Amino acid sequence: MSRFIPNRAEHFEKMFRAIGVEGISDLLQSIPLKYQLKEDLDLPDPVSELELQREFEGYAGRNTGADKICFLGAGAYDHFIPAAVDHVLLRSEFYTAYTPYQAEVSQGTLQAVFEYQSMIARLTGMEAANASMYDGASAAAEACLMAMRVTRKQRILIAGSLNPRWADVVRTYLKRDDFEINEIPFLEDGTLDLSIAAKLIEGGTAAILVQYPSYFGLIEDLQPIADLIHEHKGLLIVAADPVALPLLRSPGDAGADIVVGEGQSMGIPMSYGGPYIGFMAARKKLARKMPGRIIGRTSDRADQVGYVLTLQTREQHIRREKATSNICSNQALMALANTVYLSLMGESGFREVSNQCFQKSHYLHQKLLEIPGVSSVFTDTPFFREFAVSFPVSSLEIHDGLMEEGILAGLPIVELGEGVMLITVTEKRTKEEMDLYVKSVSEICRGGGR
Amino acid sequence: MKTIFEMSSPGRIGSSLPILDVPASASIPANLSRNGEVGLPEVTEGQVMRHFVNLSTMNYHVDKGMYPLGSCTMKYNPKHFENLARLPGLSGIHPLVPEDMAAGTLSIMYKLEEFFCEITGFEGASLQPAAGAQGEFCGLMLIKSYLESIGEKHRNEVLMPDSAHGTNPATSTLADCVIIGVKSNEFGEVDPDDLREKAGPNTAAFMLTNPNTLGLFESRIEELTSIVHEAGGLNYMDGANMNALLGVARPGDMGFDVCHLNLHKTFATPHGGGGPGAGPVACTAELAQFFPDPVVIQNEDGSYSLSKKQNSFGRLLAFYGNTGVLYKAFAYIRTLGAAGLREVTENALINANYLKARLEEYFDIPFNNGPCMHEFVLSGDRQAEKGVKTLDMAKRLLDYGFHAPTVYFPLIVHEAMMIEPTETEGLEDLDAFAEAMISISKEVEEKPYLVTDAPVNTPVLRLNEVQAVKELCIVEPPDEEEQ
Numbered sequence: 001m002s003r004f005i006p007n008r009a010e011h012f013e014k015m016f017r018a019i020g021v022e023g024i025s026d027l028l029q030s031i032p033l034k035y036q037l038k039e040d041l042d043l044p045d046p047v048s049e050l051e052l053q054r055e056f057e058g059y060a061g062r063n064t065g066a067d068k069i070c071f072l073g074a075g076a077y078d079h080f081i082p083a084a085v086d087h088v089l090l091r092s093e094f095y096t097a098y099t100p101y102q103a104e105v106s107q108g109t110l111q112a113v114f115e116y117q118s119m120i121a122r123l124t125g126m127e128a129a130n131a132s133m134y135d136g137a138s139a140a141a142e143a144c145l146m147a148m149r150v151t152r153k154q155r156i157l158i159a160g161s162l163n164p165r166w167a168d169v170v171r172t173y174l175k176r177d178d179f180e181i182n183e184i185p186f187l188e189d190g191t192l193d194l195s196i197a198a199k200l201i202e203g204g205t206a207a208i209l210v211q212y213p214s215y216f217g218l219i220e221d222l223q224p225i226a227d228l229i230h231e232h233k234g235l236l237i238v239a240a241d242p243v244a245l246p247l248l249r250s251p252g253d254a255g256a257d258i259v260v261g262e263g264q265s266m267g268i269p270m271s272y273g274g275p276y277i278g279f280m281a282a283r284k285k286l287a288r289k290m291p292g293r294i295i296g297r298t299s300d301r302a303d304q305v306g307y308v309l310t311l312q313t314r315e316q317h318i319r320r321e322k323a324t325s326n327i328c329s330n331q332a333l334m335a336l337a338n339t340v341y342l343s344l345m346g347e348s349g350f351r352e353v354s355n356q357c358f359q360k361s362h363y364l365h366q367k368l369l370e371i372p373g374v375s376s377v378f379t380d381t382p383f384f385r386e387f388a389v390s391f392p393v394s395s396l397e398i399h400d401g402l403m404e405e406g407i408l409a410g411l412p413i414v415e416l417g418e419g420v421m422l423i424t425v426t427e428k429r430t431k432e433e434m435d436l437y438v439k440s441v442s443e444i445c446r447g448g449g450r
Numbered sequence: 451m452k453t454i455f456e457m458s459s460p461g462r463i464g465s466s467l468p469i470l471d472v473p474a475s476a477s478i479p480a481n482l483s484r485n486g487e488v489g490l491p492e493v494t495e496g497q498v499m500r501h502f503v504n505l506s507t508m509n510y511h512v513d514k515g516m517y518p519l520g521s522c523t524m525k526y527n528p529k530h531f532e533n534l535a536r537l538p539g540l541s542g543i544h545p546l547v548p549e550d551m552a553a554g555t556l557s558i559m560y561k562l563e564e565f566f567c568e569i570t571g572f573e574g575a576s577l578q579p580a581a582g583a584q585g586e587f588c589g590l591m592l593i594k595s596y597l598e599s600i601g602e603k604h605r606n607e608v609l610m611p612d613s614a615h616g617t618n619p620a621t622s623t624l625a626d627c628v629i630i631g632v633k634s635n636e637f638g639e640v641d642p643d644d645l646r647e648k649a650g651p652n653t654a655a656f657m658l659t660n661p662n663t664l665g666l667f668e669s670r671i672e673e674l675t676s677i678v679h680e681a682g683g684l685n686y687m688d689g690a691n692m693n694a695l696l697g698v699a700r701p702g703d704m705g706f707d708v709c710h711l712n713l714h715k716t717f718a719t720p721h722g723g724g725g726p727g728a729g730p731v732a733c734t735a736e737l738a739q740f741f742p743d744p745v746v747i748q749n750e751d752g753s754y755s756l757s758k759k760q761n762s763f764g765r766l767l768a769f770y771g772n773t774g775v776l777y778k779a780f781a782y783i784r785t786l787g788a789a790g791l792r793e794v795t796e797n798a799l800i801n802a803n804y805l806k807a808r809l810e811e812y813f814d815i816p817f818n819n820g821p822c823m824h825e826f827v828l829s830g831d832r833q834a835e836k837g838v839k840t841l842d843m844a845k846r847l848l849d850y851g852f853h854a855p856t857v858y859f860p861l862i863v864h865e866a867m868m869i870e871p872t873e874t875e876g877l878e879d880l881d882a883f884a885e886a887m888i889s890i891s892k893e894v895e896e897k898p899y900l901v902t903d904a905p906v907n908t909p910v911l912r913l914n915e916v917q918a919v920k921e922l923c924i925v926e927p928p929d930e931e932e933q
Binding site: 001002004005006007011012014015016018019020021024026027028029030031032034035036037040041042043044045046047049052053055056057058059060061062063064065066067068070072074075076078080082084086087088090091092093094095096097098099100102103104105106107108109111112113114115117118119121122123127128129131132134135136137138145163165166168169171172173175176219221245246247248249250253262269270271272273274275276277287288293294295296297298299300301302304306307308310311315316317318319320321322323325326327328329330331332333334336339340342343344345346347348349350351352353355356358359360362363382408411427430431434 | 451453454455458462463464465466467468470471472473474475476478479481482483484485487488489490491492493495498499501502503505506507508509510511512513514517519522524525526527528530532534535536537538539540541542543544545546547548550551552553554555557558565568569580581582583584586587591615616617619620621622623624626629666667669671672697698699700703704712714718720721722723724725726727728729742743763764765766767768769770771772773774775777781783784785786787788789790791792793794796797799800801803804806807808820821823844845848853854859873874875876877879905908909910911912913914915917918919921922923924925926928
């Protein structure tokens with residue numbers, strides 16, 4: 001019997017007697033005999049804790065990408081995480097708790113997520129936020145569905161400069177004959193072609209979904225996009241990078257109606273893609289239309305302040321087929337990670353993270369452009385943390401060359417050209433690492449050419 | 451308790467970064483710059499720890515005591531697995547590294563897919579869905595894609611019993627399907643005659659939780675799944691109750707075409723106060739050809755790659771899945787092996803039946819015609835006659851140091867209390883819980899106010915949910931000086 005099961009033969013004897021059966025086979029009698037497995041499942045032999053530790057260290061060792069100098073981004077980012085974050089996450093009180101349906105014994109989770117909602121609202125410049133979605137991409141998809149419910153229109157315009165994996169998720173969630181998704185192309189400078197958007201928008205559009213900064217790191221003025229969609233009685237959904245927001249005009253200030261995003265950058269490890277967290281914020285008047293759980297402040301019978309899951313009549317366990325979403329489990333522990341991270345970094349610290357990402361990415365960008373043959377893909381458009389450059393050799397050549405220095409160079413974007421690479425610089429990257437990057441690229445470009 | 455915002459004082463910091471080592475020469479154009487501060491708190495690391503540790507002490511949790519939540523399978527979460535998922539080689543890897551540089555993770559995922567196929571009796575598994583509800587959506591999208599591929603796109607009806615989890619109808623709506631309810635019979639099982647009547651040329655799928663939400667195995671399962679197949683539809687099993695079947699029976703053998711698993715229930719990954727979970731989907735080869743992008747494949751040389759199925763219906767998350775959760779489920783299966791998994795189910799069944807036996811004298815148990823599976827449903831009807839509702843008894847349990855059962859679900863039982871002890875509780879724990887329930891049933895008779903006033907031993911008293919909705923306050927209002 002495994003170390004997780006306390007009962008033994010002496011207990012079983014007493015329990016079977018109480019139940020009034022002879023043994024386990026009597027408890028299985030409702031399963032038709034033909035479906036009862038006669039043999040053990042075909043699984044590898046069990047291992048002890050020590051053996052499993054060794055086995056996992058073997059797997060971890062084969063992930064050779066984990067200890068490289070990371071200039072990869074495109075939706076997942078190598079940011080610094082203060083040690084205290086994990087100390088809080090590893091409190092049994094948080095991570096082994098269930099969804100806070102019994103509010104009186106869940107005030108810890110409830111207040112922490114209330115604080116999370118508050119931080120997300122403040123970052124995005126909105127008045128309301130929910131308790132989390134699965135990830136940024138699925139939050140964007142849910143925001144589109146929400147906009148269609150609110151406006152009763154069935155067309156969404158998505159920015160051509162939206163992360164292509166996010167666009168795939170949006171298309172999947174909206175895959176219905178009566179829904180229409182159109183893409184707004186981007187101009188040579190990477191900003192959206194609003195003259196085409198103005199044509200696509202005609203005849204009833206629920207929302208425009210735009211990424212801020214874009215997939216290519218570009219900071220686009222949201223105001224004209226907001227004006228355009230509002231003129232047509234639709235909503236602006238902004239998929240915002242939270243790390244950029246201490247520096248950038250908040251989406252709320254620029255006219256967004258719903259703001260979603262990926263929270264992995266705020267205290268959550270990259271962990272090969274998950275678990276991450278999608279956030280969702282909205283205008284106050286849209287709060288009751290949001291999907292997912294929402295924590296609200298209230299008081300108890302003695303008038304003490306307390307917190308509960310609120311507006312539950314929107315949710316699947318009450319409203320069933322008329323719910324605003326099917327989401328049940330969300331990413332609560334990741335919301336806690338975001339809250340602890342933002343508390344530790346604080347107003348000045350998070351702004352400094354943002355600023356260092358900004359300054360360092362510009363440093364590397366500038367140094368790369370000094371190499372003959374290297375050019376910026378989207379000239380003159382401001383960018384944050386991430387940028388696309390075109391090398392005179394193939395991006396794969398750059399990738400492989402830099403790998404020899406232990407550097408993950410970035411993400412090749414062949415759609416924009418054979419030599420195009422999307423490069424990310426977080427606050428963790430040092431001048432020394434960037435100088436090594438530049439030196440290696442110049443050597444490859446000098447030695448290679450086309 | 452004070453919020454973290456109320457602890458803020460200008461100039462305090464909780465973390466520090468290296469000094470910027472490049473010139474700060476770039477600037478953001480004024481029209482794109484933020485106007486004013488964000489409004490994040492300014493606190494020290496010590497204050498942050500004290501705040502969240504104090505908050506944590508107001509939570510009930512599995513490491514503190516029993517969590518008899520029906521259909522939620524709140525079992526013990528092994529500590530070692532938390533460490534394994536945090537190994538730097540596993541937690542520190544970017545999802546877009548070249549596949550040969552993530553060989554360790556991909557080999558775990560490939561093997562985990564195989565484990566789930568074996569456990570469920572299916573031919574393919576996708577690990578992408580982030581939770582059970584997303585697994586359901588994945589499953590219905592697989593079914594719809596398949597039906598479209600055989601020229602049956604018009605099928606848009608999803609049959610489900612009246613005892614279904616709320617996610618089932620909500621997911622069906624998301625998948626653009628129409629819900630057709632199927633009645634339960636006097637034994638608490640799906641009524642085959644009603645199913646036969648409702649299955650037809652528009653049936654896309656039959657969604658069934660098995661064992662069902664009364665904790666009963668659908669004994670006529672062969673008949674049920676055959677009815678749907680004969681009508682041209684497919685069978686979806688909601689795997690929320692898979693803890694009753696590990697190593698004992700497999701959905702793939704019973705006529706189901708697809709099922710999801712809740713790793714945060716059956717496979718011991720922690721609930722995290724509401725998530726993250728993972729809701730992998732296992733299915734037949736016919737359906738697996740439509741899996742979401744990406745899946746892990748093994749190449750001829752034994753290496754692993756990510757690949758997109760040619761007929762994939764799309765993508766559910768930006769990246770591969772809730773990998774950090776999947777690591778822990780893999781560790782659980784490696785730790786238990788085949789015999790260990792079967793012991794999980796056997797002990798879950800024994801524990802549930804023992805508790806049922808101890809409580810049946812004191813509470814009504816509808817549909818009590820024999821042993822239950824891993825959970826059972828009491829009715830508070832007898833106590834309601836005395837003016838004490840199930841909600842009151844649930845709150846009173848908190849005073850006794852237990853978490854409450856799932857209440858008011860399934861909807862087909864009045865004043866329902868759905869109890870699932872799981873296999874990780876010992877006889878002593880079960881007895882203590884039974885004593886608490888029996889004591890409450892006596893309080894209902896003798897001192898009902900103790901129950902209706904409950905809870906009184908908790909960090910806060912009963913909270914006003916109506917006020918929360920009416921005076922909606924879901925974020926801390928901004929500080930005065932910032933307005």
